[in-house]
Amino acid sequence: MTTQPDTPRPGADTPGLTVAAVARRLGIAPATLRTWDRRYGLGPSAHxxxxxxxxxxxxxxxxxxxxxxxxxxxxxAEAARLALGSGSTPSSPVLLSAAPGVADQVRVGGSVLRLAGAGRRARGIGRAALAMDASAVRRLVDEAVTADGLVPTWDTVVRPVLGAIAERWESTGAGVEIEHLVSEAVIAVYGARALAAPRPPAEVRPVLLACMPGERHSLPLSVLAAVIAECGVPCRPLGADLPLDALVAAVQRSAPAAVVLWAQDRRTADPAAIDGLPRTRPAFRSFTAGPGWESSPASVTHLGSLSEAVDTLCVFLGVTHRN
Ligand code: B12
Structure with missing residues (x-):
């Protein structure tokens, strides 16, 4: 008779789950479980x-x-100490304030993310990212936004993680899938916050947010969309790689108060595109954003950071941001 690999042998007096079953349930590698057992004594109590x-x-x-x-x-090491001392049921909370722990890197299996100086939220997200645990990344980003707000979470939690992922990619060539996973999770969280913002009065003119043609780095504009939505400004986030004729059509159709154009790379930053935007009545103001814009037309204001973008747009639109 054959036995299912994950079920205890019939008649065994020490029923329980195999390493493989536990690894699957927790979404971690069996090798990690064995390491936790060897290094911290977090092994099975039955054989x-x-x-x-x-x-x-x-x-x-x-x-x-x-x-x-x-x-x-x-x-x-600290997590293991908490686990060993927990006498826990699966739902009991971990008291993190007791010992947050500091380290320069997070490690999952053989993958390492260097997060020197980052706080515990960034490190948690880094770890979830390396484990490709998309729902944990979303949950942790959402918790950070709830605790600290949209702008601080972007600047002190998400950006350090993205920087670390980029550094890892530069030095190893690995992790584009993690870059995608984290980007999607962050876009989902900030997108949900934008949708949850109170509906602005119909007479308020919108802000168009678009990436230049060929530019796929749309994430900072998704973040900006959520923050200005929170200020009561209607947004039209147009996402990555918007063709110029579509941008022109969007301007003509939505009578915006402002247009923000993101270029991450100088090859996608085309000042002629701004000069080519249609004139509308009332007129709109153009802004550039992103490190790709080394030079923008004189008529255009460059937004250098999220805070600067929020402050500038709020002053220009006559609204206030409380965060
Ligand atoms: C996420 C990401 C992606 C995602 C984008 C997903 C999405 N929907 O946005 C995906 C996987 C699609 C991607 C693709 C690519 N990427 Co990429 N990507 C990144 C990453 C990790 C973050 C981008 C980002 O959001 N930056 C914004 C913040 C996080 O950057 P920051 O430096 O902290 O912020 C500065 C400013 O941008 C500004 N700022 C920050 N936030 C905000 C917000 C607002 C509103 C404003 C106004 C300003 C502002 O303030 C800071 C000071 O200057 C960066 C690395 C990085 N740290 O930027 C690489 C990076 C930009 N990518 C890079 C590359 C090479 C690519 C690819 C060519 C190859 C690849 N890795 O897959 C493709 C090409 C895509 C294309 N055609 O456009 C390079 C670009 C190098 C260069 N300029 O030559 C980088 C720098 C990684 C690296 N170190 O090599 N990427």
Whole structure:
């Protein structure tokens, strides 16, 4: 008779889950589980006759505490200490304020993200990103926004993680999938906040936010959209790689108060495109944003950071931002 690999052998007096089953349940590699056992004593409390590891519910609960603490940016040693001391059920909270832990890098399996000086939220997101745990990244970014606000979360949590991912890509060539995963998660969180913002009065003219043709780095504009939506300004986020004729059509159709054009790379920053925008009545104001714009037409204001963009647009539009 054959036995399912993940179910305890019939008749065994120490039922529990195999390493593979626990790894699948937690979304981590079996090798990581073995490391946690070897290094921190977070192993199974039961073995079958053939000395196969079987994790009982209490073992699994400790591992869940370990994993939650890691995702919140606690160092592995500290997370293990919390897990071992937890006597936990899966739903019991981890008291992170006791010992946040500091380290220069997060590591998942063989992958490393260098996050020197970053806070525990950034480290938790970095860890979830390396594990490709999209829902944890979304949840952690959302928690950060709720706790600290849209602008601080972008500047002190998300940007350091993106910087670390970019650095890893530059030095190893790996991790474009992580760049995509984190970008999508951040866009989802900020997009949801933009949608949840109170509906502005119909007479307020919108702000168009667009990436230049060929430019796929739309993320900072999604963030800006959420922040200015919070200020009561209607936004038309037009996303990545907008063809110029579509930008012209959008300007003609929506009578914007302002147009913000993002270029990450100087090859996508085309000043002629700005000069070619249609004239409207009432007129709109053009802004450039992103490091690609080394020179913008004199008629245009460059927005150098998220805070600067929010402040400038709020003053220009006559609204206030409380964050
Ligand atoms: C996320 C990301 C992507 C995502 C974009 C997803 C999306 N929907 O936006 C994807 C995976 C699609 C992508 C693709 C590519 N990317 Co990319 N990407 C990034 C990454 C990690 C973050 C981009 C970002 O949002 N930057 C904004 C913030 C996070 O950057 P920052 O430096 O902290 O901020 C500065 C300013 O931008 C400004 N600022 C910050 N936030 C805000 C907000 C507002 C509103 C304003 C006004 C200003 C502002 O203030 C800061 C001081 O100057 C960067 C690395 C990085 N750190 O920027 C690479 C990076 C921009 N990408 C790079 C490259 C090479 C590419 C690809 C060519 C190859 C690749 N890696 O896949 C493609 C090409 C895409 C294309 N044709 O446009 C290079 C560009 C190098 C260059 N200029 O030559 C970078 C720098 C990575 C690197 N170190 O090599 N990328």
């Amino acid at each position: 079958t006759a053939g000395s196969h590891r079987r994790y009982r519910p209490a073992d699994l609960a400790r591992l869940e505490v370990m994993q939650r603490a890691l995702l919140q940016g606690v160092t592995p």
